[in-house]
Amino acid sequence: MSTKATKREDIERAAIELFGQRGFHGTSMPELAKVAGVGPGTIYRHFQNKEALVNSLYQKWKMQLGTEVYMNLPMQGSWRARFKGMWRGLFAFNANNPGVIDFLDFHHHGTYLDEQSKMIEAQSVTVLFALVAGAQVEEILVDLPPPALLAMAYSSFIGLVRAEREGYIQLDEALISLTEERVWAMIRR
Amino acid sequence: MSTKATKREDIERAAIELFGQRGFHGTSMPELAKVAGVGPGTIYRHFQNKEALVNSLYQKWKMQLGTEVYMNLPMQGSWRARFKGMWRGLFAFNANNPGVIDFLDFHHHGTYLDEQSKMIEAQSVTVLFALVAGAQVEEILVDLPPPALLAMAYSSFIGLVRAEREGYIQLDEALISLTEERVWAMIRR
């Protein structure tokens, strides 16, 4: 566990937190450095500049989210089981990586995202569209445009995470389970 | 149609557009002035400063949204009819005031929102919680914490608006009707 690795992680943690709360332009580098417990100059030993920092984080976590959620998705079970896996995977990811969902959602359409970030975003969307379309072919999911279906389901997740962050609810096992049932009721045929 | 009113409206339109797309800190005043077609100094004849501008818009539109959606809400009809009214009202509002939903959602948790803005936000949330709780007492809506139920439903709306803005879907009458059915399926007992 070298010092470099630790400092870099401190910076990344602080960046997720501040970018997720105040946004990219609302977060200054000296502020970020202070929260990370490093000097402003140190950030530039690990990231070329502010844009490189957001993009690095966006790509890392967008891919991480995809990976973790897919790992929770049983490939041979029923569609219902798969959805259950995804839903639980999303909340597990959020619980294990606090602030990351906010960060990803906030920076979703930033003008500072580079080609790589946009590509990863587009790919993950494409994969999900295909998944939904597949379930529709099998007459499992309701027959709406996949982007609409996905938007409603994923936004529901986002909304619940936000509601918890704002202190309105507590996302425990029971609530995750209940909400999973309701969202399934929304999207299933 | 005085010049003053027109300039102020131009500024407000440009601010809704740019703040909604790039955020508060991501929008510069000269940029905003250019889009509004006025000189930078002119903005300050109508709004004390940048913060006063966002807050003015936030308050105006948050209240407008509440008013318009409630006006579409039949007070003596069934709960189902009421929900249908609200859902249609939300999309009508979005269609009539493009960009405003994005603006309100983006600035929802800004550190630059003043007390007045936070109060309006809190009030609108309180009213909706009460509405949901009422429907739960009558065993119409599913028995989840009202904030959770509301978060899922409202976020679904937000998600659909975003999906349209990003070009994935077209929010026509048919789709609004279908999504209304699906969201109702999610929240009803």
Added chain:
Amino acid sequence: MSTKATKREDIERAAIELFGQRGFHGTSMPELAKVAGVGPGTIYRHFQNKEALVNSLYQKWKMQLGTEVYMNLPMQGSWRARFKGMWRGLFAFNANNPGVIDFLDFHHHGTYLDEQSKMIEAQSVTVLFALVAGAQVEEILVDLPPPALLAMAYSSFIGLVRAEREGYIQLDEALISLTEERVWAMIRR
């Protein structure tokens, strides 16, 4: 008494007051217009610009001060009587034209004074130097460099005016008379 004359006078009065209190750069034209009770544009119908306004006032009052003080200066009396006349003349001028002494003193060395203003300033100084030198030749005044003698005497006047403006003293007949005696004691041989 045309409207124009009145407005111009209102502007001049406001300018003397504000320039004398906050200085040239510390006074804004809209502010000045408000105190004068006119629109900002109106000032520019009477004065080419802000600099022309100060210079006009500086020249007018510097000359007026010279004239009034000289009119109180008996040409055939004793030097003592002449000084008494000047001293009384200065305070009479200050009483009749409140704020003007502050204005003249404040703007004494402004970079915005034009050639004409500087010439009037220089002339009035030259005349006074000659007067002092004359009294020294007659062995009436103490033998210091005229600028030094003048600086001490005139500054004493300024100091008294300031002290009254700040509320420390009341410049009534008695005090003017007493201070005249003391300043004469300072400068006489």
Added chain:
Amino acid sequence: MSTKATKREDIERAAIELFGQRGFHGTSMPELAKVAGVGPGTIYRHFQNKEALVNSLYQKWKMQLGTEVYMNLPMQGSWRARFKGMWRGLFAFNANNPGVIDFLDFHHHGTYLDEQSKMIEAQSVTVLFALVAGAQVEEILVDLPPPALLAMAYSSFIGLVRAEREGYIQLDEALISLTEERVWAMIRR
């Protein structure tokens, strides 16, 4: 001799010079930075803003002036000796800290002075009033209101400093001594 201390001192020197010559509002920060030989942003690393800068300087030098002049004031000598000490102390201060007297006099009544600055000003005035009143009780000084006496004496000092700055006189030992005699003649009973 750290770089930080030097830069801060450069800024303070430039500020005394420019504020003393052109006034607070007549001096721009970039201009000040250029004279100080630093970047505009550097000023803000040492002073919160322009007002904090003037106030810091005003307080520092007002107190320094008081201290230095009092140190030259023999406590057991005659009143005459005390006055001589003060008068010499004032000119010594002016010679050692060129521009500071102009700065203090110019900013004496600025609207940008904060409570702390006004308090220091008020305190120094109060102390001097008491000193004068004490000398009057002992029938040393002439019986005028202390503020009037003080105004005349201190203004004479200011007038002499200004006259030198404008090139009319040279404040050498001899002239300081002679003016001291004349001012004493003015204020003594």
Added chain:
DNA sequence: CATGAATGAGTTTTCATTCAT
């Protein structure tokens, strides 16, 4: 490698001045 003082380009904001009414 890490730092943080220094920088200057860019931001928010002010204000002298203009000009359509």
Added chain:
DNA sequence: TATGAATGAAAACTCATTCAT
């Protein structure tokens, strides 16, 4: 002639980035 809304150049101030230590 008087106005005041509008302007844009210039002011105060911020902050991403650099570089000497």
